[in-house]
Amino acid sequence: MGASHGIAEGKAYLLARKKTKFSKRYVAQEHVDKEIRRVQEALEKSKADLRKIKETLTHEDVHEHLFILDSHLMILEDPMLVDSVSEIITLERKNAEWALLTAFDNLKRVFNGSENEYLRERKSDFDYLCNWILKHLAGRGEESLQHINDKVVLVSHYLSPAETAQMDREKVIGFVTDLGGKTSHTAILARAMKIPAVVGAEKATQEINAGDRIILDGIEGLVVVNPTRETLDHYRNRKVQYGNLERDLLKARDLPAETLEGKRIQLTANIEMVEEANSVLEYGAEGIGLYRTEFLCLSQGRIPCEEEHFQVYRSVVERVAPYPVNIRTFDFGSDKSPDIASLRQERNPALGLRSIRYCLREPEIFKDQLRAILRASHYGKLRILFPMVSGLSELEKAKAIYEEAKEEVREKGQPYDPNVEIGIMVEVPSAALIADVLAKEVDFFSVGTNDLIQYCMAIDRVNKEVAYLYEPLHPSILRILKFVVEAGHAAGIRVGMCGEMASDLRYLFVLLGFGFDQLSMVSSMIPWVKRIIRSSRHEEAKSLVEMLLATKHGKENEMTLSTWIQEKYPDLSDAVLCGYPGSLGSSRKGISDYSGEPSDDLHERKAVPACFRVRSKGLCKGD
């Protein structure tokens, strides 16, 4: 899958991942000093590595990694480490490697005895450090990317965030890994550093040989090995076009997102990780419309403490200030549950104890998070967003806990903004249908279309058998959207959308027509959406919506919409209907080998319905 946009073409550089081998032997008395010196040198080199990585990360402002690197560095700097290894060399006459391993084994044994599972797991910190030092003893060091002299596309089984952070953008022009997901820290860093990347390609290291010519398409998430002349030309063109287009779009970064009549729409970003906050403003977002805090727990495999929450939220808020950040409280669900949470196996998790329901069941966990959010509110502008509220009583309970949290923060004398706005996600049909009631109790609405459609149509959207029923333009969905926006506006509150529908260029006109005040999406889509908003008319979008509301079928509406776009906005239609840059369900992954059959990829694209998957031309030519 594509992890970082852009196209890169170059030679493959395979990163070998060998296990460090070493021998265990006894050393003579006269060599004891030499062995101790070797350990000291390896330690110094490891420390230097870590410090260097730390500096790079400071530069990128990657707060979360800094902390763990800090404790690792402290361990390496601890005189106790070098003392205990030296003692083993001196007394037991073991060579440096063996002594190091013994010292770490002794340490780990203490943890094995611990009844506390979390403490037992800390052994991995020691394993990691021990390996690092061992590599230096073997004279190899951490497999460095510094040896790369040519411009290459890096191919590796995995890449750590630290390695990614160290990449020289002049030399590593793209990378592909067998493992990893879109939301891994490695992928996030790649996006922040603007290095095109494909992750989770599964067999990349097996299928690709060193020196192979590679095209890496981080937009579609494709890797082409040894492409034909034709494919190569196609991608070279595309790369130039993409580059021009992106530059073109980013020029409009500081212009407002407003229609030709001057109706303003606030475009904000959806983020999951603190690192993403950096690139948000670069794309011209006016803040963060959805910060999914549960990913903080998922990446750590546990629920962080108040202080950790606070540090992360503060960091996000400060980076985006003076723009606001909507912090959504934990939305643990069936597809993203932290192991540690007491989420039991449920027969129907999508309808089970999740999200706000879980938080209301575990008020202490909820309050920890709310206190941290309140404390962070002092450092910028933030708003709180409660997910999955199904009715008034849940909202009232959540607000009561929020008031308690506020009181606690106040009692401790910690600074906070007393006027933090509270909003709810409108994603459960029962809440949508009483939007007029709920609107009086909150400061804003944010419509989550993914869940709203899933619950409204009674389909599990990851179930392929029923995925065809997922119709954003189904009359029921349109009626609900209309009702929610009108109810919100009648009560004088802002209504936004943060679901996938908001980043789908086709539906943009529909959302404009409904009168949404804010649209939140993955930040890389913002320039595209802004471009379209700036060339469209609100009045026309309104009549489009009237037309769609009058039809009976979702499928029919899709066709009506396509025709309407082609008629009204012929210049934009190619780009809009193609969903450039590949945001529309671009779920391909893996490797395509084009050395045999030429341009499979192009044929494949021509085979899909012309109106949705044809290659973008109009906008690419730079109109």
Next chain:
Amino acid sequence: MRKMIVKDFTITNRLGIHARPAALLAKAASRFSSDIRVMKDGLEINGKSIMGIMMLAAAQGNTITIRAAGSDEKAAILALEELLENKFGED
């Protein structure tokens, strides 16, 4: 008699003294000139050493003894006490 302060503490944070609290304790202890020792189950370590503290593998509910001796021993104990009482900012 040589002057020193000795005090017992119970670990209250849920995760015990893992890497992060150990780093915080060692950092805090290092700010003082006093000699700081931490003891648990007969093991005594230097309170300024992160590895030493980690080796105690102090879990929630365990008791540790901190001993500070030196010109700023009182301030040192207070600083460490605060960290422990605040559960290292956890839970």
